[in-house]
Each structure stands twice: as structure tokens, then as C-alpha cells.
Amino acid sequence: MKWKNVARLISVDIKSGRLMRSREFRKYRENKFLTYLLYIGAVLVGIAVAVIVLSVYAATADASMRQVIYDGIMALFLSFPSLIFIYSLVLTLMGQLQRMGIKVSIQPPYWLPITWSEHTLASIIAILLGIPLASILLIGSIVAVLSIFLGQVQLALFTILASFASAFMASTTTEIFRVLQLRLVGAVYKSSGKAAVWVRFIGSMLFIVIFYLIWFSIASGMNSIAFIGAISSWQRLAWFIPYVWLGMALYSLSYGLLFDTLIFSIASIFFILLLFYIAVKLNTRYGLYEPPAITISRGVYSPKTGFLAKLGFSSLEAAIIRKDFKAFTRRKELMYIFIMPIVFVIVPLMQSFNAATTPSSAFSQLFLSAWVLLIPGPAMAVIMGDMILGEEGGAVWHFFSSPLSAGNLLKCKYAVVASFSFLVTAICSVIGIVIFQPSAKVIAASLIETIFLIIALTMISIESGIRGADFVEIPRPRMIKTWTAITSFILCSIVGLVILAPLLPHVATKIGLPISIVPPFDLYISLIASGLIASIITYIFYRLALKRAKDFLINAEA
Amino acid sequence: MGSSSGSAVKLSNVVKRYSDITALDNVNLDVRYGEIFGLLGPNGSGKSTTLKIILGLVKADSGFTNVLGIDAEENPVAVKQQVGYVPESPHLYEFLTGIEYLDFIGDIYGMEPTEKKERIAEYLQALDLEGREGDMIAGYSAGMKQKIAIISALIHKPKLLLLDEPLTGLDPRSARIIKDLLHELASKGVTVIMSTHILEIAQAMCHRIGIMLNGRILALGNMEELRQKAKLPGSDLEDIFLKLTGTEDIRDVVEALLK
Numbered sequence: 095m096k097w098k099n100v101a102r103l104i105s106v107d108i109k110s111g112r113l114m115r116s117r118e119f120r121k122y123r124e125n126k127f128l129t130y131l132l133y134i135g136a137v138l139v140g141i142a143v144a145v146i147v148l149s150v151y152a153a154t155a156d157a158s159m160r161q162v163i164y165d166g167i168m169a170l171f172l173s174f175p176s177l178i179f180i181y182s183l184v185l186t187l188m189g190q191l192q193r194m195g196i197k198v199s200i201q202p203p204y205w206l207p208i209t210w211s212e213h214t215l216a217s218i219i220a221i222l223l224g225i226p227l228a229s230i231l232l233i234g235s236i237v238a239v240l241s242i243f244l245g246q247v248q249l250a251l252f253t254i255l256a257s258f259a260s261a262f263m264a265s266t267t268t269e270i271f272r273v274l275q276l277r278l279v280g281a282v283y284k285s286s287g288k289a290a291v292w293v294r295f296i297g298s299m300l301f302i303v304i305f306y307l308i309w310f311s312i313a314s315g316m317n318s319i320a321f322i323g324a325i326s327s328w329q330r331l332a333w334f335i336p337y338v339w340l341g342m343a344l345y346s347l348s349y350g351l352l353f354d355t356l357i358f359s360i361a362s363i364f365f366i367l368l369l370f371y372i373a374v375k376l377n378t379r380y381g382l383y384e385p386p387a388i389t390i391s392r393g394v395y396s397p398k399t400g401f402l403a404k405l406g407f408s409s410l411e412a413a414i415i416r417k418d419f420k421a422f423t424r425r426k427e428l429m430y431i432f433i434m435p436i437v438f439v440i441v442p443l444m445q446s447f448n449a450a451t452t453p454s455s456a457f458s459q460l461f462l463s464a465w466v467l468l469i470p471g472p473a474m475a476v477i478m479g480d481m482i483l484g485e486e487g488g489a490v491w492h493f494f495s496s497p498l499s500a501g502n503l504l505k506c507k508y509a510v511v512a513s514f515s516f517l518v519t520a521i522c523s524v525i526g527i528v529i530f531q532p533s534a535k536v537i538a539a540s541l542i543e544t545i546f547l548i549i550a551l552t553m554i555s556i557e558s559g560i561r562g563a564d565f566v567e568i569p570r571p572r573m574i575k576t577w578t579a580i581t582s583f584i585l586c587s588i589v590g591l592v593i594l595a596p597l598l599p600h601v602a603t604k605i606g607l608p609i610s611i612v613p614p615f616d617l618y619i620s621l622i623a624s625g626l627i628a629s630i631i632t633y634i635f636y637r638l639a640l641k642r643a644k645d646f647l648i649n650a651e652a
Numbered sequence: 653m654g655s656s657s658g659s660a661v662k663l664s665n666v667v668k669r670y671s672d673i674t675a676l677d678n679v680n681l682d683v684r685y686g687e688i689f690g691l692l693g694p695n696g697s698g699k700s701t702t703l704k705i706i707l708g709l710v711k712a713d714s715g716f717t718n719v720l721g722i723d724a725e726e727n728p729v730a731v732k733q734q735v736g737y738v739p740e741s742p743h744l745y746e747f748l749t750g751i752e753y754l755d756f757i758g759d760i761y762g763m764e765p766t767e768k769k770e771r772i773a774e775y776l777q778a779l780d781l782e783g784r785e786g787d788m789i790a791g792y793s794a795g796m797k798q799k800i801a802i803i804s805a806l807i808h809k810p811k812l813l814l815l816d817e818p819l820t821g822l823d824p825r826s827a828r829i830i831k832d833l834l835h836e837l838a839s840k841g842v843t844v845i846m847s848t849h850i851l852e853i854a855q856a857m858c859h860r861i862g863i864m865l866n867g868r869i870l871a872l873g874n875m876e877e878l879r880q881k882a883k884l885p886g887s888d889l890e891d892i893f894l895k896l897t898g899t900e901d902i903r904d905v906v907e908a909l910l911k
Binding site for chain 2: 396409412413417421489491497567647649
């Protein structure tokens, strides 16, 4: 292995981050100070945290309390490698996901005199740089400072060394996952027929659901100190898992078991070498693997009979609507829009399950059911409307070169966004009604308000989407300018509240809030008022959006 | 179809600036019905901007553009309905299959289902894409993508074809089919405006050629007229082009590179 090659490859690999960070590629200049500032900052924050912990420790007069703090610090020492492994694994996996999302991937320069070992090692190290390394430095500096004052320098040195080894182990595991993922996704693609598309879509949705379920159960069930303590004790129970051997070596060292320390250390080194060997072999086999094209249909082509035409859409509008429906179920970066409704359903469900043992208040029941019925659809409308034009990316030339009027453009995009939003509302409502069992009155009022919100917010977000459309696709599809997205979100939130305003007195009465300023009108009058507000806002933004669409089609390159 | 003094495309005193760069500087152009017109020029000379102005994709700062008897700025949708366009780098919807994409294009131009089906089948067969139409475009080679882009410009029987480097990436058989097809279409009255850097193709295919440099049309005419303009009797288009664009003294450059 030529180490200079590895160093050069790392240097190239870390520069790929520029594609994700920067959009100004002409006269590109990078501020190296900021790169190092991240690491310096991590060390300084780590030292500050350690000093605070030591100050608390020193100021504590109670011996039992001091013992609790001391035990906590020791648990941190012992769990540190496993902690670093978990953090590094998550961060490197996220880094790889981010890279997969960008259009420009980093292809191994296989035509150069570089071995797969060199390439693999460079890839493993490069993905660790940045946030993962800063995390190690942050916790490492805490450990180093604490060790000096607690007289555990030897243990601390071993801990820090083990942490770097753990991070390397995590990154190597990520590299293995990356290559296997490349291969497995290819295999899914290879399974021909329409099933392949649905397998991919449903697979992605399942992944998102499982990921968030795990995330929320961790986030809502455990605090960080309990988490560290759990790792510290868990790794002793799971000593047979090679990933915790470094932690076991530390544990043995802390109890003066030198033979055990040696055995676990050597075993860890062999395990890391084995992981690296597997990563190299997999890269050699699949590093340049090109997933085959998805074959969707081999049947006889027959033009669509025109269900959308019966709904009043022209052939041109129907074509764009069909294309957009395919885009949102086939394009990976667009599929992630479904995260939002899934999260909106999972969060209250987790809350509901956590609170299953305790009686819930009328307010929380009303809030949770309204949350699931009322929010996902309009939120979908806002997010999707913002990106509905920008998602065209470079292919937007079709719109410029097609006989497409501003009215056509607005009509078909509105139809797509509103349809998806209503679909999401329908699915979430069924879940919300089954789980929370709100009254018929609450269901009816929520659904009517949801319809008003979707009608108005779809138009507002589409107007923003046209105004701030960003068709840049490299390194990744941007779809909408950041500032426009923020202003659109704020505007939609305000308008949403304005539309809901006539119903707020009813909600206040229902949950027992004493509001005397505004008496609750009859519910029907409130709903009519809400509908009127939504209609007026929709019309105003329809005129604005139409003007934006006209300008957009005329000034294609402006 | 209306016409403007027998011209399929007429640009009069068209100026287009991008901040401090003048992309088109008082361009006058007159392309006749049934003509294959070649637009040549070095990189950044204004060819693509000219094509985009004709299609109404770019609004000229001043001047007048008439396409197929229609004011392109006044009524771009009507112009687009009758034009087939192949951009220099056609970004296709890669998540669609070839057949889905062509179906989409056919619907965009409001084609009848039966006619659309027949024409798609004909083109897929002619350009050797039969059997691959069910694959996602993401899995196509560059040449296959180019074929799909060309088919999408032709299936709705446009009266004007605007082609920016149309034969890039095509295999010899497909390139020949497209060349013959363009000649046939021109003989039936379809106007073709083609931008290319492959001078042999321009010389072989185009009835007239316009050579652009720095946003201006330097020379315009058939091969004989261009030879006269360049004062290079009997020479080919490459020599004419290099002389007119002032880039003929490449020998010094090559020798410098060999040192």
C-alpha cells in the first residue's frame, strides 16, 4: 500500500464536500480556517464542558453525590469507544446517504495505478473527517481533561486511542454497507416488471417508518446520562459482539485485568483488519458496479384512455400530471417528501403509546387527533407546492419548448399538489380516527378545515414555488431557493392561522380555556367564515401565481 | 399557416445582451420554407441563443422575430406547437421509460392516441430502440438518450425543426437515418435549422450555412457563396470556417504544443 496515494485520495475525497456546500463554482475559494475552526472549536467546547463538570464535582460537599459524579465519569470513560462507534456509524452513514443524494458521485479512479486497498482506506478515513472527527475531539478532550484531574491518565490515553479505533471500525462498517447497498439496490432494480418500482417505493417508505420509530423511541425514552450508563453496562453483557471488544478492553484495564485487556485489544485489532479486508474485497468486486436499468414494462404499449380528460384536463395537462405522479413515486429525492406525513403520524402515536398508562386530558386527545387530521395534508401542500416546479430540474426545457400556457402550467401543478395532499389527509385521517376516536363533530370540522387549508396553501406555495424555482441539479436538486422556502413557510403558517381563526373560540371552549373577548359563534357560521377567507386568499394568490407563471414561461433564461 | 414574405424564420435586427456580454449583435436572418439551414460558429458565438430566440425561449432586447408567420414574442405557444426542438444537452425525464416519455411528449402536442402509437412504434423500430422502450431512460446510453430526444422532436410532425448538435452520440446507422429523414422532411416543406460543430455534416446536409462570431453573422450562403466570401475557391467548409473566424493560423499553436 502506498501511503502517499492514500493521502492524495483522501485529499480528493474530502474536496467532494465542496459540491454539497457551495453553489458558487466560478473563482472558487475555500476558507481553510473554517475547516480547522470546527476541530479547534470541538476541543475548546470539550475542555469547557470538562471544566464545568470538575467544578461541580469539586463544589459538591456530599460524598455520595461526589461518588455518583465519579461513577458517571468512569462510565463515560468505559463507554466512550462504544459511544464513538455508535455516533461514527450514524454520522458516516448519514454522510454516505448525503453523497448518494447528490448527482455527482465520486467514482474510484480505476484507470490510475491505485489499488483497491488504497482507495478503500482513503474512503474510510475521508468520510470520518468533518463532524465525526469533531465529535471524537469533543468527547476526547472532555476525557483528557477529566483524566488529568482524576488521576486516570493511563486509562484516558487508552480510551482516546480506542476511540479512534472505534471510529475507524464504524467507518469501515459504513463502507461495507455502502458497497452492499450498491449491490442490493442493483438486485432490486434487476427484478423486472412494475414490481421493481413498487418494491423500491414501499421499501423506502418502510425504511423511513422503521428509522423514525427507532429514533423517536430512543429520543423520547432515555436521557443522555442514562444512555451512557446503559451502554456501559450493556457492552459487558454483549461481550461476544466484536464491536464492543474495545470497550471490554477498557473495562478490563480499569479493573487491572491486564491479560483480558491484551486479549480484547488483540481481538479488536484482528476484527478491524477483518472488516477492512471485507471492505476491500467488496470494493474490488462491486466498486464499479453499475446497477442495471429498471425494466418496468415489456407489454404492448397502449396510449392512455384519458380518465383525466373526463375530469376536464387537456391532453397536455394530463400528460404533465401523469408525469408528476410518476416522479413522486420513482425519484428517490422526491420520495422523501413522504417523511413528513409519516413523522406527523408517528410523533402523536408515540406520545399516545407512552401515555397509555396514564389517563389523557381532553385537551391532549383533541390536540393529537386534530394534529393527525388537520396538519399532514396542508403541510404536504406547502412542501410539495414549493418544489413542484423546481423539481423539473434541467428537464424544465420541456416546458419552455412545449405549447404550454401559464394557465395550463398552474392548473396541472395545482392538481398534482392538491391531489397528493388530499390523499395524505385521507390516509392520516383514517389512522387518526381509529387511534384517537374523536367525536363526529371534531372529525367533520377538522376535515372541512383541512380542505380549506389545502385549497389555499397549495396556491400560495405554488406561487412561491414558481417565484423561487431553482433548477440546479448538480450537485443535488435544489428545487426552491432557500429564502423563498422560508418566506413561503412563514406566509403559509400565518395564512393557515387566519383561515382557522373563526374556529379558535370553539377550540378554546372545548378545552376549557376562558376566552371572553370572542364569543363562540355557531360552528356552521365559523366554518363558512373560514371557507370565505380561504376562497379570498386562494383567488388573490391564483392571480399572483398566474402572473408568475406567465413571466416564468416568457423569461425562460432570465 | 401564414407566412412572412416567404420566410419560415425571419430575424430582423435582433439584439440580446446578458449583463455586459452581447450574445447577439444586430442579427438579421432569413430562412426559407423547406430549407436545411446550418448555423456554425465557435463556442460562445451566439448559435444557441439564436435558436432559443427563434423558439421564444429567450426574449430579445430589441429587434423582431417572426417564426412560421407568427410573432414569436407575441405568441410563443403557437410557435412551439409547430416546432420540434432538440437542445444541445437534452435533459430528459430519466425516471420515465422510453415509451412513457414519448407518450408524454405526444400528449403534450395533443396527438391522437392511434397516430401517436403508430409513430412511436415506427421511430423506435427505425432507431433500434425496440425492446428497450420499457427501460428507464436513466439506464440508456448517451446515444440512446439522443435518439429519444430526436424522436420527441419529430413525432408530432413539426413544420420547423430546431436542432442543436442533433447527431451527437448517434451510431453511424442512426445518424444516416436521421440525415436522410431530414432531407426528406425538407423536400416536403419542413424547415430545419441546425447548429453543429461537425463541419462535414453541415457541408453535406445544409442548403445554406450561416457562420457566426461574437454574436454577429459573418457570412451566409451556400457553399459556393461562402467560398467566394472567403476567397478560397474549391476549399471545404473547414478551411472557410477557420479563415472567416480568424482561427486558421493553428499551425503555430500546434508547433508550440509540440515543443
